[in-house]
Structure formats: structure tokens, C-alpha cells
Amino acid sequence: MAWEFRKLGPGDNVAVEAQRDPFAAPKWAPPVWHMPEGLVLIVNLVRALLRTIVFLVRNIVPLSVLSGLAWLGYRFGWLVPVLVLALVLVGLSVWVVVDRPAVVRWVVRPARSWWRLVSVYRRDWQPVLVTAGLTKTHKGREYLPSLVRVRSGPTSDRVLVRMLKGQAPDAWERVAVNLAHGFGATLVRVRAGDRPGRIWLEFVRRDALAEPIPALPILAPSDIDLSGLEIGRQEDGSPWRLRLLGTHVLIAGATGAGKGSVIWSTIRAVLPLMLGGLVEVWAVDPKRMELSFGRALFERYGRYRDDPKGGMVELLEAAAQDMNARAERFAGMTRSFTPSHEFPFRVVVVDELAFLTAYCPERDLRKRAESALAVLTSQGRSVGYCVIGAQQDARKEVNNLRNLFPDRIALRLDEDEQVDMVLGDGARDRGALADQISSVPDIGAGVGFVRLETTPDPVRVRAAYVSDHDIRAMVALALPDVDAEGAA
Ligand SMILES: Nc1ncnc2c1ncn2[C@@H]1O[C@H](COP(=O)(O)OP(=O)(O)OP(=O)(O)O)[C@@H](O)[C@H]1O
Ligand SMILES: [Mg+2]
CATH class of the missing domain: 3.30.980.40 (Threonyl-tRNA Synthetase; Chain A, domain 2)
Incomplete structure (x- = not known):
């Protein structure tokens, strides 16, 4: 081991330069460091040892199991480890029967995670x-x-x-x-x-959401939580829960995006409470399409055809008025709302918000609808009012009440700029590619992105599909002697 200065020889390029000018100052090459072979060997040995230790620590569980089995085999013959394995398998099968979620949590998931780690990610x-x-x-x-x-x-x-x-x-x-x-x-x-x-x-x-999800089962009233109604599935396979209590929900999606399935899944989720009188749904259906089929379920129902001069607007104004009365009644008494028979939780569903706020031919009606909606959305949360609004166009010109809806759902949208308009700035960059959802109903209808309270990252979800047949069954459940079609 030594520093060695070497004069440049005729083979060196610099020396060639120097030869051109015999009076140039001599140039020296960088020092060459000679590593002794012994040291090289020691360093490599230490490295190999460290790598082995890291490997052993990282794979401690499978290695201990394998070496335990190998030791049993060596000590008592091959039959013993085979028996131990069989016993473990029987034990696991019993555990699966008794408590399947626990097996998934404690055995299946860790095993799968370990396998993916070694076979894909680490490799x-x-x-x-x-x-x-x-x-x-x-x-x-x-x-x-x-x-x-x-x-x-x-x-x-x-x-x-x-x-x-x-x-x-x-x-x-x-x-x-x-x-x-x-x-x-x-x-x-x-x-x-x-x-x-x-x-x-x-x-x-x-894609866990590639297949349509059939309508979810109707729960017992005591299992229904207005702060988290199960209306579909999240991308990771867990339930998609929608909060109604203390918020308003805006559903934005191009035509055929499946806004109807979000609305209907929500109504289906609260149906038992509707039957028990603790929840009322007031429906505004300007297009006379989406909600008319289940009309018999709604406490109040407004559509354009009934009264072009303002049936729907009157419904909204009545809601706003009642909400004000409630607010006065509750003032200073309570800050959190619990539904009762006297004061049921009221869900105001508006299928096409833009019709009321932008497309309605009568300017006066538009203004009245807008101000009733503004009152409901800005003050209704704490007194048991929730507005669920659906609309095709997320642009501001079409709905300037957008920001009054704290919870927003972006189903398939026509343009990428609309994603951030619905879900807030940066949502598309964080992965809410609502403009790329398929327009094929079986693949993309009811699929969308939401922002949950727990994380700023948008989560991909799909609403369960409530078919006409399901709606008919819901009506039959509510009013056994009314035929759904007749009611519509
Ligand atoms: N969650 C879903 N899963 C599977 N298919 C669905 C789902 N939701 C809707 N569809 C299919 O897509 C079609 C269109 O859905 P829907 O009528 O709900 O759209 P929309 O968003 O309300 O459109 P529009 O704005 O035109 O009223 C439905 O007829 C149905 O066949
Ligand atoms: Mg619709």
C-alpha cells in the first residue's frame, strides 16, 4: 500500500502533448492507489456477512418455520413435520370456519404481503x-x-x-x-x-370495480348510520360509505355516468328509516325520469310537468321555510341533530340542479330556486336537512352553489378540467381521473372518485346499481298495496 507518483511516459496522452513542446512544465498523473488483496478480501467478507444477517432478519418468520420443520425431520423422521403441517392446516381450516375475517387479517394478508414483497417488489x-x-x-x-x-x-x-x-x-x-x-x-x-x-x-x-355491483341488502333500522351509509364499494374492496348527517352531497357526472345509481343506492340505504318515519325524502325531478319510478316513496315530489309555474320551486321554498322554523326552535338548545318522529331527518334530492339554477326558462323561478337552495345548503346541516344534488355540468356558470356542498362525487366527466372543479384543486393530479372513466355502462357507470374525510387523496368508488326491479320491490315494501308503476 503506497502512494506512488509516476512520471508520464511516451504512451500517455499528456506526454504526447508535452512532446510537442519540449519546454512545457512536466505534468503528473493522479496517484494510483494499490489496494492490498488481504484488505479486499476482508471487506468483501464483512459485506457478505452483513448481507446474510439482513437476509436472516428480514425473513425471520419463514426461515424459523422452515428450520423448525427441518430440525423436527432430522431429529424424529419426516413423518413428524408432515404431521405438524397437517395439524396446522386443520387448525387453520377450523379458524376459517369460526372467524374468517380474523384469518384473512392475521394469516392471509401477511402471507400475501410477504410473498409479493419477495417475489415482485424486492426482486x-x-x-x-x-x-x-x-x-x-x-x-x-x-x-x-x-x-x-x-x-x-x-x-x-x-x-x-x-x-x-x-x-x-x-x-x-x-x-x-x-x-x-x-x-x-x-x-x-x-x-x-x-x-x-x-x-x-x-x-x-x-380493477375491483370492473363488474357492476348489484343493489345492496336492506339493513335493519338499528344498523343504519346516517354518518356512513353503505352505498357501494371502494377500490380496495371495502364498503363505500356516504355521510348524509351534517353535510350536503353534490353528484357530478356526464349523461349516463350513473348519477341515478348513487341517488337510488342512498335512498335504498335509508329506506328502513323512511318506513319508520325518522327520515323523509323530498324529491325534485325536473327531467321527470330518474325519480318518478319510486315516487310513492317520497314524502313530497316535485316535477316540472305538474306545475311549470313552480311546483319544484315551491317544494324547495317549503323546505327552506321549515328549516328556518327548525333552526329557530333549536337555537341555543342543541348543536347536534338526532332524528325523531317530530323532527325527521329530511333529505332533499334534486336530480338536475342545473335545470333549476341555469336552464329553467323562467328567470324568476331560477332566482327563487337558487335562493331556496342557498338557504338550505348554507344553514340546513345542523338542523337535519341534507341536500343531494345531481348535475351533468360542473362548470361554475351552471352551478354557482357548488361550494355549498361539502361532499362531492365526481362520476365520469367530459373534460379533465371539470375534475378539480368538482373535487377541489389538485384532485386530478392526485389520481382522480374522472375524465378517463369508461362510458360503457357495464364498465364505467356508477364509477367515480370521492374525497374522504380521512385522507386528502381521492378514492375510486362504484355505486351499487339499483335496478327498476329493485325500486319496484322497495315501493312494494313501503306501500304493500300500491303498485309501483301506478304510483309513478
Ligand atoms: N352503478 C351502476 N352499475 C352499473 N350500471 C349502471 C350503474 N349506474 C347506472 N348504470 C347503467 O347506466 C345507465 C345510465 O345511468 P343513469 O341513468 O343513472 O345515468 P345518469 O348519470 O343519471 O344520466 P343522466 O344525466 O342522463 O340522467 C343506466 O341505465 C344503467 O344501465
Ligand atoms: Mg339521471
Whole structure:
């Protein structure tokens, strides 16, 4: 081991330069560092040892199980580990029968996550990240973001990543397509991590919402929670719950996007409370299409044909008036609303908001509808009023009440700019690709994006499809002697 200064010889390029000018100052090549072979060997041995320890620690569970079985086999013969395995399998089967969700939670999910971690993510981590440009090489050393954890669900994997210091989630969003192809997913979303410097990558393997969801079962009244009505499914397979208590809901979607299925799934979810008199639905149906079929279910129903001079507007004004009366009655008494027979929770469903606020030919009616809606949405939340509005066009010119609806659902939209108008700034960048939802009813109707209270990231959802047959059955349940068609 020694520093060695070497004079440039005739073979060196610099020397060739020097030869051209015999009076040039002598130039020296950089020193050459000779690493002794012994040291090279020691360093490599230490590295191999460290790698082995890391491997053992990372795979502690499967390795302990395997070595335990191998030891039993060695000590008592092969029959013993086979028997132990059979016993474990029997135990698991019994556990599945007794408490399936617990088995999924404690056995299936961890096993699947581990398998995906070793067979996909850890195996392809370096090549994919290098190709996608997410690694950095500095002074000959490669820096690789680290893979912290994998959580695998039935249709998607969530991968927690520690980014390189100085890296931002943007860098990952830009190469989301590379990552998806690299790890064999159909789509990758970048989500905020559990702390700064870390992000979750959401790899969608299979679309859990590709098939229509049939109408959900009608629950017992005591199981219904107005703060989280189950109306469909989220992308990860869990229920999509919609809050009505203390909020208003805007459903935006192009024609045929499935606004009707969100409305009907919601009505279906509260049906038992409607039958019990704790919830009332008042429906405004300018197009005379969506809601007329279940008209018998509604406490009040307004449509254009009944009274072009303002049947629907009167309904809204009556609601606003009653709401004001309630507000006066409750003033100072209570801040949270609990539905009762005297004061039922009132859901005002307006199928085409834009008709009332923009397209209605009579200017006076438009103004009256707009002001009734503004009153209801701005003050009705705490006194048991909830407005559910549907509309095709999310632009401001068409509905300037948009911001009075705290919860908004973006079904298929015609233009990408409309996504942020519905869900708020940056929603599309965070993955709400509502403009890319298929217009084929079986694939895309009822599919949309929502923002939940728990996370700023939009979640992909699909509403259950309540068919005409289901609506007829609902009417029959409410009014056994009224025929649905007759009622409509
Ligand atoms: N959740 C769903 N799952 C599967 N198919 C659905 C779903 N919702 C709606 N569809 C299908 O899509 C068609 C259009 O749906 P819907 O009438 O609800 O759209 P819309 O958004 O109300 O449109 P418009 O604005 O024209 O009234 C329905 O006839 C039905 O066949
Ligand atoms: Mg409709």
C-alpha cells in the first residue's frame, strides 16, 4: 500500500502533448492507489456477512418455520413435520370456519404481503428504479430509495418507500407509468406517507370495480348510520360509505355516468328509516325520469310537468321555510341533530340542479330556486336537512352553489378540467381521473372518485346499481298495496 507518483511516459496522452513542446512544465498523473488483496478480501467478507444477517432478519418468520420443520425431520423422521403441517392446516381450516375475517387479517394478508414483497417488489426494485431514473449515483456510489413495507390487498398492493434525501413525491408521480409496467400493475398512485420523506405507492393489480355491483341488502333500522351509509364499494374492496348527517352531497357526472345509481343506492340505504318515519325524502325531478319510478316513496315530489309555474320551486321554498322554523326552535338548545318522529331527518334530492339554477326558462323561478337552495345548503346541516344534488355540468356558470356542498362525487366527466372543479384543486393530479372513466355502462357507470374525510387523496368508488326491479320491490315494501308503476 503506497502512494506512488509516476512520471508520464511516451504512451500517455499528456506526454504526447508535452512532446510537442519540449519546454512545457512536466505534468503528473493522479496517484494510483494499490489496494492490498488481504484488505479486499476482508471487506468483501464483512459485506457478505452483513448481507446474510439482513437476509436472516428480514425473513425471520419463514426461515424459523422452515428450520423448525427441518430440525423436527432430522431429529424424529419426516413423518413428524408432515404431521405438524397437517395439524396446522386443520387448525387453520377450523379458524376459517369460526372467524374468517380474523384469518384473512392475521394469516392471509401477511402471507400475501410477504410473498409479493419477495417475489415482485424486492426482486425488481433496483432494476426498475434505476431504469425509471429514481436512483442517484454520486462519486461512483449508487443511492437507492428503500422499500420499507408492503401491504397487499385482494386487488392492490401498498408499498411504503423511504425516498432519497432531497427527493420529492413529484419525481415518483412523473414515472408512475414506468413503475406500473415495471412491477406488473395496471396503475400506480403516489400517496402521502406516514411521515416526511416517505410515500406510499399504490399498485393496482386488478380493477375491483370492473363488474357492476348489484343493489345492496336492506339493513335493519338499528344498523343504519346516517354518518356512513353503505352505498357501494371502494377500490380496495371495502364498503363505500356516504355521510348524509351534517353535510350536503353534490353528484357530478356526464349523461349516463350513473348519477341515478348513487341517488337510488342512498335512498335504498335509508329506506328502513323512511318506513319508520325518522327520515323523509323530498324529491325534485325536473327531467321527470330518474325519480318518478319510486315516487310513492317520497314524502313530497316535485316535477316540472305538474306545475311549470313552480311546483319544484315551491317544494324547495317549503323546505327552506321549515328549516328556518327548525333552526329557530333549536337555537341555543342543541348543536347536534338526532332524528325523531317530530323532527325527521329530511333529505332533499334534486336530480338536475342545473335545470333549476341555469336552464329553467323562467328567470324568476331560477332566482327563487337558487335562493331556496342557498338557504338550505348554507344553514340546513345542523338542523337535519341534507341536500343531494345531481348535475351533468360542473362548470361554475351552471352551478354557482357548488361550494355549498361539502361532499362531492365526481362520476365520469367530459373534460379533465371539470375534475378539480368538482373535487377541489389538485384532485386530478392526485389520481382522480374522472375524465378517463369508461362510458360503457357495464364498465364505467356508477364509477367515480370521492374525497374522504380521512385522507386528502381521492378514492375510486362504484355505486351499487339499483335496478327498476329493485325500486319496484322497495315501493312494494313501503306501500304493500300500491303498485309501483301506478304510483309513478
Ligand atoms: N352503478 C351502476 N352499475 C352499473 N350500471 C349502471 C350503474 N349506474 C347506472 N348504470 C347503467 O347506466 C345507465 C345510465 O345511468 P343513469 O341513468 O343513472 O345515468 P345518469 O348519470 O343519471 O344520466 P343522466 O344525466 O342522463 O340522467 C343506466 O341505465 C344503467 O344501465
Ligand atoms: Mg339521471
